[in-house]
Amino acid sequence: MSPERRNSVDYTDLLRRLSLHDEQLVAEVFCGPGPRSARPDPILDPRTQALVRLAALVAVGGAVPSYGAHADAAIDAGASAAEIVEVLVAVIPVVGLPCVEAAAPKLALALGHDVEEA
Secondary structure, eight states: OOHHHHHHHHHHHHHHHHHTTOHHHHHHHHHOOOTTOOOOOOOSOHHHHHHHHHHHHHHHTOOHHHHHHHHHHHHHTTOOHHHHHHHHHHHHHHHOHHHHHHHHHHHHHHTTOOTTTO
């Protein structure tokens, strides 16, 4: 099977499994793949995954400790502080400016800056 076809099958099957709340997939996502994992290998590199997770955190209004953990993960994966802050700008059209303004001081603290002291 060609790589293009394999990726096509993987993502459509993954969408189907997510849509049907496949319990094995959920267990693999939270606990890691088992001996007979049907979960495809990740396509996104760790840096991109970390930035996407930060964007999701902004969208759900995550807590300060979560920002610290996810910002650290993004930096460990090779993202710069500027790229991490750019995530805030990138999600404005989707989540809205008030949501990003609420997230900005949390992300600033995660990056070692206290905006209230500045």
